[in-house]
Amino acid sequence: MPNSFSVLIIDDEIINLQIISDILRSEVDIIMAKSGEQGVRKALELSPDLILLDVMMPDMDGFETMEKLSQDSRTCDIPVIFITALDDIKNEEKGLLLGASDYIQKPIHASIIKARVALHLKLINQHRILERLSTIDPLTSLANRRKYEETIRSEWKLMEEINETLSLAVIDIDNFKQYNDFYGHAAGDKVLQKVAAILANNFKHNSNLVARYGGEEFVAIMPRTSKKEALQRLNKCISEVQEMAITCKKENDNVVTISAGVSSIIPNDGFKFESLFAAADEALYLAKYEGKNQVKWKSAKANDIA
Numbered sequence: 611m612p613n614s615f616s617v618l619i620i621d622d623e624i625i626n627l628q629i630i631s632d633i634l635r636s637e638v639d640i641i642m643a644k645s646g647e648q649g650v651r652k653a654l655e656l657s658p659d660l661i662l663l664d665v666m667m668p669d670m671d672g673f674e675t676m677e678k679l680s681q682d683s684r685t686c687d688i689p690v691i692f693i694t695a696l697d698d699i700k701n702e703e704k705g706l707l708l709g710a711s712d713y714i715q716k717p718i719h720a721s722i723i724k725a726r727v728a729l730h731l732k733l734i735n736q737h738r739i740l741e742r743l744s745t746i747d748p749l750t751s752l753a754n755r756r757k758y759e760e761t762i763r764s765e766w767k768l769m770e771e772i773n774e775t776l777s778l779a780v781i782d783i784d785n786f787k788q789y790n791d792f793y794g795h796a797a798g799d800k801v802l803q804k805v806a807a808i809l810a811n812n813f814k815h816n817s818n819l820v821a822r823y824g825g826e827e828f829v830a831i832m833p834r835t836s837k838k839e840a841l842q843r844l845n846k847c848i849s850e851v852q853e854m855a856i857t858c859k860k861e862n863d864n865v866v867t868i869s870a871g872v873s874s875i876i877p878n879d880g881f882k883f884e885s886l887f888a889a890a891d892e893a894l895y896l897a898k899y900e901g902k903n904q905v906k907w908k909s910a911k912a913n914d915i916a
């Protein structure tokens with residue numbers, strides 16, 4: 611069974627909670643709840659990987675508990691296995707239609723419950739690996755554009771709710787076509803990886819996210835970050851790339867550099883998150899126009915999604 615998983619067992623009978631937790635304890639971390647209400651609360655608080663849910667419980671039964679779990683975005687994706695003494699097809703069908711992953715019938719057999727839980731945890735593990743791979747850029751190991759799109763939406767919403775500044779940077783390697791043409795694509799790939807490593811190191815704190823937006827262009831999402839802090843962070847990245855001193859020989863003896871554009875805003879109704887990107891992109895254009903190897907800042911214009 612994969613290690614470091616937690617399983618929430620919800621059952622009104624203390625003896626059942628004890629039996630099931632004794633069976634699984636050596637393989638997973640156990641969380642116990644003795645009512646549907648307590649189960650929903652613990653699921654929200656502790657985000658277990660899997661829930662084993664009894665059907666017949668007073669007050670809130672297993673089906674109602676399942677409905678409550680599916681209505682909340684924080685718990686709706688946690689797989690649920692019903693454990694019940696009910697052996698009629700209708701109840702089994704009802705549980706599965708509500709979204710249960712599996713159905714185990716009492717009396718409990720240790721080997722069956724162990725095997726079923728192990729199978730579901732394996733599936734959860736595989737699902738997480740696939741999910742992670744689908745959001746990572748294979749060349750640089752940074753988040754990919756898909757992950758960026760997801761994150762900018764959620765951070766925009768969150769910063770609007772808590773009235774905090776969101777800064778966004780668009781970062782681009784200077785004269786990269788020239789570098790590729792002179793040194794070849796494979797060497798260009800190495801430069802992309804080195805620049806990516808510097809960005810990853812500088813945007814690893816808080817809920818910052820740096821992603822490869824495409825080609826030689828990167829984006830950095832900086833929640834709770836003012837214009838001043840964002841500019842400082844980008845200036846540090848620009849210096850570190852220059853200090854790597856990767857020769858970029860063509861007309862003059864030069865080194866690889868990057869340029870960046872930043873914009874910052876407290877999200878509100880009058881703006882869309884695309885306007886923040888558009889402003890950062892305009893700022894990048896300005897940084898390139900004014901000689902490259904620098905960062906510029908621009909304010910977002912209401913609903914500018916160009």
Ligand SMILES: Nc1nc2c(ncn2[C@@H]2O[C@H](COP(=O)(O)OP(=O)(O)OP(=O)(O)O)[C@@H](O)[C@H]2O)c(=O)[nH]1
Pocket residue numbers: 749782783784785786787788790794795796797798799802824825826898902
């Ligand atoms: N090696 C490598 N090159 C890439 C990759 N993706 C895009 N490029 C190259 O990046 C270069 C981008 O060139 P341009 O858009 O003209 O920009 P630039 O030469 O950096 O010019 P400025 O942005 O004005 O400084 C092109 O030569 C692309 O082939 C990649 O994955 N690997």
